[in-house]
Amino acid sequence: MPGLLLQPLIRAVTYTRWLHLLVGAFVPLACAMVFPGLVDPSPSDWLLVAVVPLPLVLAAALVPSMRRAEGLQARLMLFPGPHARAGNDEDPGVSTAPAASWSDRARTGAWLVLRLEAGFALALVTNALLTLALTFAGAAAGEPGRVFPLARTTGTGMAYALLVPVPVLVLVLIAAGAGALMARAAPRLLGPSVKERLAALEKRTEQLLERNQIARELHDTLGHALTLAVVQAGAARTAGDPEFTDKALEAIEETGRAALEDLDRVLLVLRESGRPAAARPALDEASRLLDSARSSGARIDAEVTGPLERLPGPVSREAYRMLQEALTNVLRHAGPVRIGVRIAVEAARLRLEVRNPLPAPADPATVTGSAAGSGGGSGGGGGRGLRGIRERATLLGGEARAGRDGDDWLLHVDLPL
Structure with a gap:
């Protein structure tokens, strides 16, 4: 006392x-x-x-x-x-x-x-x-x-x-x-006041959304680059061909350079240095993703219709990330297989489809693992990749569906313009 x-x-x-x-x-x-x-x-x-x-x-x-x-x-x-100093949590x-x-x-x-x-x-x-x-x-x-x-x-x-x-x-x-x-x-x-509390809540929500967006960007960019590097390195080791090995190393170098550019862009945002960050890649740059997938040994059948360069910025950028995540999942879980990509701008909609064959063995465990990785399982559950694609589509007012289509795995994204 x-x-x-x-x-x-x-x-x-x-x-x-x-x-x-x-x-x-x-x-x-x-x-x-x-x-x-x-x-x-x-x-x-x-x-x-x-x-x-x-x-x-x-x-x-x-x-x-x-x-x-x-x-x-x-x-x-x-x-x-x-806490008396401004900016303290x-x-x-x-x-x-x-x-x-x-x-x-x-x-x-x-x-x-x-x-x-x-x-x-x-x-x-x-x-x-x-x-x-x-x-x-x-x-x-x-x-x-x-x-x-x-x-x-x-x-x-x-x-x-x-x-x-x-x-x-x-x-x-x-x-x-x-x-x-x-x-x-x-x-x-x-x-x-109530107005100030609402403004603070909105600011906090925007910060959380921005952090979530940055986490997605890092996941998509680095995941894609590392997946391609692993596939290329494995293919080069298996082939035992010096010429193929040189091409694989060149593809790994190019993919790593692109990933570093994306990483620098994200770090500029995190530092809030005041310098304008480079524009995020958009869907009209999809050829870069397709070339990276081809360099890993995958056979890409691409069909692109409509003016991609006229797409609204948010739709085009998010669609690019969805395509990147879809290709990454295919390469990670199905390997360098034949991949069908269809991008169509129709009326006021953007439709994106990525199709790949499921593994040939009929082993249920193998099929389930591949399906879960490339899109979320036959039941449409899925891991973080498919969940991220669905979240992006929902935020844009569209939808994303994934599941078995015969012997293939099909991802279908439908976005309004």
Whole structure:
């Protein structure tokens, strides 16, 4: 229990909150110098001092920037620590935005009145208790005095020295309690409005979506490049032909270079360097994907109809990633087989189909594993690749279906333009 009472003495926040409250007392004391004056004031005069500045602070609350100023002071002095600095993840729940509505102005006015009255009261208590401590010290030194109405010293003696810390300790505890109450009131009166909370939620949602998008980009780009490299290296080792090995190494080099370019593009976004990142690849660059798949030994039968260069940017870019993921899944799970690719721009729709034969052995385990990798299993469940394709299609208002089609595995994507 004694430890709990003494703890406020060693906490820096006790004194920053104390100072924050005392600053609020400057306004009524300054007004009191004009009227009614501070020469031998009566209790009714002190009450008048507390009331006179109220119209002034309520008028100040109408200024939008006043809310921002009070919010910054509250963050720095009522909640000192890393969260007081802008951009830190910890948030004490105090807004630093200017008032944007009459509700914000009303809450700011209530906060200013609370800070003024609480600060004025604490200033009076501070003055009385410190004077009492000095009175005890004077009595201990042989100079009797009094502090009306708290105490009266009629004698002298060193015994009064033992009483000097008492009013100081009481004052610190009162200041700590008042500061804690102000810290609890600050989020309610200076906290973000409903509009600000919605804006913050929207910003957080956009950040999460952006991170999810970046994760997909890295998954698609690096997964495609590594899959092609593994297939090329395995084919070169199996063939044992120096000429084929040279071609495989060249294809691995080209795929790795393209993957590095995509990785640099994503890292530019993550660094937020302010430099414009290169444009993401679009579907009119699909020939690069098809050539990479051909270099791995796959036989690509491609059919492209319609003006791909006229596709809307988001549709074209997402369709490119879907085709990349589909080809990667085929090469990863079915190997360099014959792949049929059909891309068609028809009326207001974009249709994308990727077809590949399932493994020839009738072993159910083999078929299931291949199907799951290249599209999600006959049941349409699927792994992360197919799930990502479906999510991309859904975000664009389209749909993606995958499943067995005879002896083949078929991925069909239908997107509106």
